[in-house]
Amino acid sequence: MTEQPGDHLRRTGPAWRLLQDKVLVHTRASTRNGTNPALSTSEHDGIILCGADALPVIGSFHRQAPGRRLQLVDPDSYSDYATADAPFRVASNNCSGQQSLFEEDDTEELRHSQQGQLSNGATASLTPTRYIGAGDRQAVASALQIVRGLDAQQTMLTLPLDYKWLREPDDLDYLIAMLADLPHVKAIALGAARNPLATRGTVTALRKLITSLERVALIRTDLAGLDAYAHGALFVSIGMQTPMRHIRTPGSAGPPLPRTSNVTTMVLHPQLMDYFRANTLRALYGRLPGPLCDCSVCSGRSLLRFDHTLSDQEEANRHNIATWLPWADHLQRTEPGADRRSAWQQLCHDARDAHQELREHLSDPGALATPSWFKVWAGDPD
Numbered sequence: 028m029t030e031q032p033g034d035h036l037r038r039t040g041p042a043w044r045l046l047q048d049k050v051l052v053h054t055r056a057s058t059r060n061g062t063n064p065a066l067s068t069s070e071h072d073g074i075i076l077c078g079a080d081a082l083p084v085i086g087s088f089h090r091q092a093p094g095r096r097l098q099l100v101d102p103d104s105y106s107d108y109a110t111a112d113a114p115f116r117v118a119s120n121n122c123s124g125q126q127s128l129f130e131e132d133d134t135e136e137l138r139h140s141q142q143g144q145l146s147n148g149a150t151a152s153l154t155p156t157r158y159i160g161a162g163d164r165q166a167v168a169s170a171l172q173i174v175r176g177l178d179a180q181q182t183m184l185t186l187p188l189d190y191k192w193l194r195e196p197d198d199l200d201y202l203i204a205m206l207a208d209l210p211h212v213k214a215i216a217l218g219a220a221r222n223p224l225a226t227r228g229t230v231t232a233l234r235k236l237i238t239s240l241e242r243v244a245l246i247r248t249d250l251a252g253l254d255a256y257a258h259g260a261l262f263v264s265i266g267m268q269t270p271m272r273h274i275r276t277p278g279s280a281g282p283p284l285p286r287t288s289n290v291t292t293m294v295l296h297p298q299l300m301d302y303f304r305a306n307t308l309r310a311l312y313g314r315l316p317g318p319l320c321d322c323s324v325c326s327g328r329s330l331l332r333f334d335h336t337l338s339d340q341e342e343a344n345r346h347n348i349a350t351w352l353p354w355a356d357h358l359q360r361t362e363p364g365a366d367r368r369s370a371w372q373q374l375c376h377d378a379r380d381a382h383q384e385l386r387e388h389l390s391d392p393g394a395l396a397t398p399s400w401f402k403v404w405a406g407d408p409d
């Protein structure tokens with residue numbers, strides 16, 4: 028029998044089955060120097076691609092090897108706020124403050140945008156939800172009402188939530204109550220000007236959100252993805268480049284660039300389990316011997332070799348993935364539930380001990396702070 032267009036998609040099963048237990052790499056589809064980051068590392072479970080060329084890139088992957096990799100497209104629709112009238116960004120209902128009612132045509136266009144992702148070979152589609160401001164219950168209710176009309180097996184509801192949702196217990200309870208009976212996968216991304224988990228109480232609140240819901244994912248995050256995974260998230264995605272590790276509040280400025288470069292290289296320290304700017308890491312160690320890394324990218328070289336250049340940034344990004352992959356693998360091989368949670372806590376606990384041990388050798392021990400969220404991951408109260 029001749030295969031009809033889309034048959035390969037219908038055969039693959041619901042999103043929650045295909046993506047269950049996966050730790051994906053969240054990356055730009057291409058970078059300033061023309062490289063394709065998704066091709067530079069292959070030991071992961073799959074990818075979420077972001078950027079204007081994400082759709083053609085997954086399309087070309089799909090044509091080369093249909094169904095071989097798990098791949099999703101980040102709609103990156105977070106530069107303006109969702110409203111009750113316009114919770115999603117579609118071409119006819121686009122940008123610049125003048126948002127009209129989300130009407131029948133827009134819903135049809137939303138359906139087309141989801142179908143466009145699938146026909147290009149996406150494992151499932153993600154809705155182009157706009158940024159959901161703190162406590163904006165009407166925007167959430169409107170998004171939910173519209174998404175209920177879309178196929179739950181293949182459409183995932185993207186929820187770009189401002190971190191302040193995690194600070195207000197009433198708002199959090201509202202979210203949980205509203206999302207509880209939605210059959211679609213809920214893909215949460217957290218937004219803030221800086222780290223969404225830097226505020227006290229947010230780690231615990233995020234865990235509550237994850238553990239209270241079925242079919243919930245945490246995307247476009249950093250090691251918080253492993254904490255969510257350990258606490259029962261369906262799947263998670265960890266950013267390869269810094270902007271892919273959380274979403275920014277609309278209108279907020281990014282972190283300042285290093286004084287001497289327009290590139291910032293961030294290095295994940297394998298023992299300290301934290302990301303450091305390349306120059307910060309060098310200043311921290313001072314005259315101490317640099318930390319050597321035996322990941323597949325570094326092969327025993329020092330982590331102090333990185334500078335704020337495009338090529339070093341690209342290599343550091345690959346080192347970062349090679350560093351967290353074994354942690355993800357360890358968690359994936361551990362029974363879900365209490366065993367997996369305690370395996371994650373132990374990893375973080377050991378890293379916190381490594382912080383303390385290094386501090387004892389530093390000329391300026393105060394320069395190495397253990398982040399508040401990390402202490403909670405390691406077992407401290409929030």
Ligand SMILES: [Zn+2]
Pocket residue numbers: 320321322323324325326346347349350
């Ligand atoms: Zn390395």
